[in-house]
Amino acid sequence: MEQRLTYVIGHKNPDTDSICSAIAYAYLKNIEHPGCYAARRAGNVNNETNFVLNYFNVAPPEFLEDVNVQMRDIDFRETKGVKDSISIRAAWLLMKEHDVVTLPITQGGNKLEGLITINDIAKSYMDVFDNNILALARTPISNLLEVLDGTLICGNPHARIVNGKVLIGAANRDLMEACIEEDDLVLVADREDAQMEAIEQGASCLIVCLNAKVSPSIVALAKEHQCNIITTYLDTYAAARIINQSIPIKYFMRSSNLVTFQLDDTLDSVKEVMSKLRHRDFPITDDVGNYYGMVSRRNLLAMRRKQVILVDHNERSQAVAGIENAEIMEIIDHHRIGSLETINPVYFRNQPVGCTATIVYQMFLEQQVTPPKHIAGLLCSAILSDTLMFRSPTCTPMDESAARQLSKLAGIDIETYAMEMFAAGSDLLGKTPEEIFYQDFKTFHVGDITFGVGQISSMNRQELADLQTRIHDYLKDAYLTTKCDMIFFVMTNILDEASNLLCYGEQADQLAAESFQTELTGNVCYLPGVVSRKKQIVPLLVSTLQQWDS
Numbered sequence: 001m002e003q004r005l006t007y008v009i010g011h012k013n014p015d016t017d018s019i020c021s022a023i024a025y026a027y028l029k030n031i032e033h034p035g036c037y038a039a040r041r042a043g044n045v046n047n048e049t050n051f052v053l054n055y056f057n058v059a060p061p062e063f064l065e066d067v068n069v070q071m072r073d074i075d076f077r078e079t080k081g082v083k084d085s086i087s088i089r090a091a092w093l094l095m096k097e098h099d100v101v102t103l104p105i106t107q108g109g110n111k112l113e114g115l116i117t118i119n120d121i122a123k124s125y126m127d128v129f130d131n132n133i134l135a136l137a138r139t140p141i142s143n144l145l146e147v148l149d150g151t152l153i154c155g156n157p158h159a160r161i162v163n164g165k166v167l168i169g170a171a172n173r174d175l176m177e178a179c180i181e182e183d184d185l186v187l188v189a190d191r192e193d194a195q196m197e198a199i200e201q202g203a204s205c206l207i208v209c210l211n212a213k214v215s216p217s218i219v220a221l222a223k224e225h226q227c228n229i230i231t232t233y234l235d236t237y238a239a240a241r242i243i244n245q246s247i248p249i250k251y252f253m254r255s256s257n258l259v260t261f262q263l264d265d266t267l268d269s270v271k272e273v274m275s276k277l278r279h280r281d282f283p284i285t286d287d288v289g290n291y292y293g294m295v296s297r298r299n300l301l302a303m304r305r306k307q308v309i310l311v312d313h314n315e316r317s318q319a320v321a322g323i324e325n326a327e328i329m330e331i332i333d334h335h336r337i338g339s340l341e342t343i344n345p346v347y348f349r350n351q352p353v354g355c356t357a358t359i360v361y362q363m364f365l366e367q368q369v370t371p372p373k374h375i376a377g378l379l380c381s382a383i384l385s386d387t388l389m390f391r392s393p394t395c396t397p398m399d400e401s402a403a404r405q406l407s408k409l410a411g412i413d414i415e416t417y418a419m420e421m422f423a424a425g426s427d428l429l430g431k432t433p434e435e436i437f438y439q440d441f442k443t444f445h446v447g448d449i450t451f452g453v454g455q456i457s458s459m460n461r462q463e464l465a466d467l468q469t470r471i472h473d474y475l476k477d478a479y480l481t482t483k484c485d486m487i488f489f490v491m492t493n494i495l496d497e498a499s500n501l502l503c504y505g506e507q508a509d510q511l512a513a514e515s516f517q518t519e520l521t522g523n524v525c526y527l528p529g530v531v532s533r534k535k536q537i538v539p540l541l542v543s544t545l546q547q548w549d550s
Contacts, residue, residue, distance in 0.1 A: 003033055004307055006329055009040040009064060009320055011313035013441050016049045016385035016425075018312040020378035021356040022061060025311055025332060027375050028364055037309070040064035042320040046439050048385060048425025055421075056377040056410070067306040068322035069267040071284055075302040076295040081106025084113055084250035087143040089242070091249050092121055102281035104291055105253050112283055112291040114255035124252045125244065131165040133244060134185060137251035138162055141205070141228055147246040148207065148232040148239055154219050155205070155228025161185060164204055166243060168236055169194045177201060187236050187243075192218060199227050207243075209236045260285050263292060267303060267325070270295075305343075312356040314338040314348075317443045332359055335534060339445065354394040357382035358402045376409035381421060388457065388494050389418040394535045419459075422494060426458035428467055433474035436467065443484060444538060446545040451505075452482050453541075455490040455533050464491050468500060472523070475504035486511060488541070490533055498528045501537070515540040 008026040010018025022039040029037040039061040045053070053060055081104045082094065091103055101118040130136070139161045145152060164183035169176055173193055180186060182202030188194045190212035198206055199221050205228040208214055214229055222229050232239055260283045261270055274282070274297055284292045305327040308320075314331050315338035316323060328340070330347040334356050351359050357379040364371050371379065383403040387395035390403075407414050428436055441454035458464050471489055479487050486505035493499070503512050503523045512518075518525045530536045 003036045004304070005035075006037050006307040006309060007040045007064060007067070008037055008309045008311060009042055009061075010311050011042060011315075011318040011442070012320065013043045013438055014041050014049070015046065015312075015440050016052055017356050017382040019045060019049050019061065020052065020382040021311045021332070021360050023058065024357065024360050024371065024375050024379050025309065025363075027371075028360070028367065028369060029309075031367075031369060038062075040320075046425065047428075048421060051421055051424035052378060052381040052385075055381075055417075056374040058374055058378065064320055066266075066321035067308055067326040069303050069305055069325050070263065071261050071265050071267075071270065071295065072263040073304045073306060074267070074295065074299055075304070076284055076293040076299050078293040079104060081110060081112070081291050082249070083107075084253060085140060085143075085248045087147055087246045088121055088124055088249060088252070089147050089245035090143075091116055092118075092245070095121075100281070100294070102294060103249075104283050104294060105249065105255075106291050110291050111289050112258070112260065112285050114250075114253035115258060115281075115283065116249045116253045117280070120252045120254070124247065131167070133247060134161045134166060135163050135183070137247040139246050139248060141230075143246040143248060144205070144207070144230060144243070147242055148230060148234060150207070150230040150232040153208075153214055153229040153231055154222050155226075155230075159228065161205065166240070168240055169198050170236070173197045187239055189236060196221060199225050203227055205230065207232060207239060209234055209239050258283065261295065262286060266322075267300065271300065274300075310340075311360075314340050314350070315442070315444075316340050317445065332356055332363075334359060336539075353396050354392060354399040355383045355386035357386070358396075358399045361402045361406060362398075371406070371409060373410055376406045377412065380406035380410050380412065380414075381417075384414065384418045384421065385425075388492075388497075388531055389414070389422075391494065391497055392532045392535070394532045422457070422459050426460050426463060428456060428458065428463060433470045434477075436471060437474055437478050437489065441482075442533075443482070444542065446542050447549050449486070449545055449549075450484045451486040451488065451508075451511075451541065451545075452478075452484040453488045453490065453533055453538060454478075455492060457492040457494050457531075459494045461493060461496070464493055464500070467491070468502070468524070472502055475502060475523075479504050488512065488537070490530075490537060492531050494531070497531055498526065499530045501525045501527055501530075511541060511544055515544040 008022045010022050026037040026039040041061045041063055045060050079100055084105050103116050105114045107113045141157055141159045166185045169186045169188040176197045180198055180201035183204040185205040186198040186203045187207045189209050195218050208231045211231055211233045281294045281296050284295055307329050308326045309330040311332045314333045328342045328346055332349050334351055334353050361379050380403050383399050387399050390400050437454050443450055443452045486508035489502040491500045501512055503509050509520050512525055513520055516527055
């Protein structure tokens with residue numbers, strides 16, 4: 001069975017744990033299936049995580065905007081493009097061979113030039129009675145040779161019919177003299193007088209039917225008048241009937257107002273367009289017009305959902321956009337069980353520890369794999385970040401034990417390194433309130449109520465004090481943008497092991513006051529000993545809301 005690429009990805013507004021666990025778990029999975037797993041991120045990398053990645057010389061994961069099914073995830077037909085110079089007959093034979101009703105026409109570099117359909121071919125055969133059509137279409141001599149299964153006795157195989165009409169030279173010489181004009185194409189049989197008359201009247205091409213022999217004198221006369229001579233086994237009727245099939249498809253192809261799809265187009269947008277049109281097939285291109293294949297409504301049934309492994313979250317509201325259209329293969333997390341639903345049963349590992357990286361390290365040990373220095377460094381950094389260097393109430397003995405083992409593999413001193421990492425993450429003064437607010441923001445749902453909680457941590461008291469007014473003033477904009485019923489922002493002082501909680505929204509103050517049994521001053525409450533959103537803030541808010549609801 002073909003092994004497809006699976007994305008390992010954390011939540012929106014990713015923190016150090018989300019990024020580092022994704023990279024480490026993708027590394028572990030690729031040991032068994034090399035190249036089949038890739039770490040991705042669903043948001044921007046923050047300053048702290050940037051410090052960690054740079055310290056261990058690891059590139060940040062590529063950004064993945066959404067995991068909706070795209071055209072590239074569909075088994076579309078890779079019908080090869082054809083040149084616009086091939087004959088109508090050649091196009092028809094290709095359609096029969098490949099059982100298709102549309103052919104893409106491409107030019108140099110595989111650029112899409114146009115389309116020709118079986119309907120276009122039918123119209124060319126049924127609706128065209130103009131005996132100048134070969135000239136109007138600038139039909140190549142090579143197409144005539146192909147369609148008539150002919151042999152070029154003399155002339156230029158690279159020439160084109162650019163003037164004149166098609167005639168059958170069956171009349172007497174006097175009548176032929178009156179009918180044939182310069183550059184005409186004349187079908188004749190074995191009558192040498194008719195052949196001679198056609199050449200002398202300026203015909204550009206002579207088609208001799210029934211493989212009749214052409215005398216040396218006629219060949220010499222044709223060369224003198226620069227007239228092409230083609231012989232064919234067909235009789236005059238058959239040759240006249242089939243000759244229009246030599247017209248190059250460029251004359252009948254559609255080249256304007258083409259409806260095309262791109263590889264990055266989502267399935268939903270493609271379905272919407274297809275529902276309004278009666279076309280059988282649609283070409284697929286990239287954003288500069290390079291052709292990839294053809295897709296029909298039937299192909300949409302063979303879609304392949306993107307495969308993802310979620311780390312450090314299991315809430316739909318926190319997941320990468322389009323997660324409902326993806327195939328979730330695994331979930332590795334340390335948060336409460338959230339709202340995600342899966343199509344099939346999945347491997348779900350959820351443990352009450354302080355960091356997802358602790359779980360990932362356990363999985364390394366279970367598979368008897370020693371993480372290399374850079375992976376050990378990433379995992380250790382994630383644990384130090386999520387547990388605030390073991391200060392958070394979410395920290396467990398398992399987290400601390402894992403971090404200390406990993407620090408030895410990574411060659412770092414925990415205390416020194418953690419201070420450098422936190423200092424790098426605390427560089428907030430140069431950022432806008434919006435950037436700070438969304439740096440680590442998550443939404444939660446209780447019944448019909450949606451609330452959001454953002455958080456920043458710093459070891460710099462003055463920095464937090466300077467930022468508080470700016471963030472407080474921004475809360476109204478954030479409230480309108482997020483469309484949450486209530487929003488909260490936690491400003492945590494790592495050294496003091498305390499937080500200020502900023503509130504906005506109808507009943508937000510009341511919810512905070514009841515949840516933490518405290519009073520607010522100007523929509524702000526001081527929470528000593530509170531540093532963990534996951535364990536100390538969100539559970540109390542949820543519990544109070546549930547009491548209100550009951």
